Amino acid sequence: MTPEESAAPGRIVLLTTSHRVAPGLLSWPAWQTLQEADRVLCADTAHPHLPYLREAGIEVEHTAPDAQDLVDDCAGGRTLVVIPTGGGEGDQRLTDSLARLAGSGRVQMPALELLPASYDLPGARLLDLVQVMDRIRRECPWSSQQTHKGLAKYGIEEAYELVEAIEDGDRTELREELGDVLLQVVFHARIAQEDPEEPFSIDDVAATIVEKLIHRHPHVFGDETAETPEDVKAHWLRTKAIEKQRDSVTEGVPLGQPALALAAKLTSRVRTAALDVPLPTGTGVGYQLLALAAEAEAQGTDPEAALRAAARAYRDAILAAEGVER
Known part of the structure; x- marks a missing residue:
């Protein structure tokens, strides 16, 4: 080894992986780096x-050296790959520790590289939600009894809380409320798995809506x-009518929804x-409201949303009259 080669600082590669991707599915740059490395370390x-690294003929040392050990072992231009424990992200x-060494100015640092070996696909965190919900259903005294x-x-x-977050325009609140609504879907799907006669899972729920869309x-x-x-909209209504084969246009209209929304849906x-x-x-405010809802719907206005907006404006006026700051 020449003096120049022995003085070369080398390279430390920190390999990151995602537990949401099947083991063994690594990027090509990751496989190349693993094959060419002088040492591959994993505690x-x-x-x-x-198992997949062994199958590919890659020798992995089960050790957890500290930052100084890694820097010392890179001397001579060697490449070390460190795989984080537990299949985590680093x-x-x-x-x-490596950052502190680099900032000290006391040692010649090797090249430091963070190499993503596997990536999350969009929606990958939904897998975490399914796993968390499964454990809660099994181990939580309250959740395990729900129907x-x-x-x-x-x-x-x-x-309703989601609608309120939308109306408020609060992005942080919107994200949280969307999560709460999503939880309801995952929770119900998890309960449905246990049905002795007609079980289905969250995958069945997702497959159904994908097929429909x-x-x-x-x-x-x-x-x-x-x-x-x-x-x-015409495409949607036409295919929906073929799918449902309903005897009446009123079928599928939930009567339990707010009255203005119900009136608008029926007139639509x-x-x-x-x-x-x-x-x-007829006489009475009910018939007047029905007529107003029909008129609003015909004009492309959601009467439920319109009344909610007016009610919120009235709420704000009340607060102002009381001297209460929002």
Whole structure:
């Protein structure tokens, strides 16, 4: 070895992996680096990638050297690859120690590289949610006793809280409330797995909605075209009608929804189906509200949202009159 070669600082590669990706599925740059490395180190003897590394003929040393040991061993231009324990995303203790050494100015540091060996796909964190929910269902005294009926009220509450976050325009609150709504879906799906007669899982739920979305968007996944939102809505209603084979346009309209929303949905169904069904006449505020809801819907206004906005404005006026700051 020449003096120049012995003085070369070498290279430390910190390999990061995702536990949400199947073991052994590593990027090509990661495989190349592992094959060419002088040493591959991993303190975790149960690391999920180890069997695949052994199969590829890569020798892994089960040791956890400190930052100074790594720097010393890189002398002579050697390349060391460190695989974090547990298949995680890095060893914070080690990276901090290497950073302190580099900042000290007392040692000649090797090249430091953070190499992602596997990546999360969009939606990968949903796998974490499914795993967490599965454990909570098994081990939590409260969650393990819940039923679809018992959770129903929470679904309604979370939906309203989501609407409120949207109306407030609070992005942080919106993200949290979307998570709460998502939790309801995952929770119900986990309970459904235990049904003795008709079990289904979160994967079945996702597969059902994926199939529905593809089928109802032939202009995206098929040969049909849609130039306007109205064309898209026509596609949706046409395919939905074929799927459902309903005897009445009122089928599928939940009567438990807020009254203004119910009135708007019914009048929308009638208008879309080109039915000649006059609004019922009668005395009292109910019939007046029905007429107003029908008029708003025909004009493209959501009467429920409009009334909520007006009510919120009234709430703000009350607070102002009371001298209460929001």
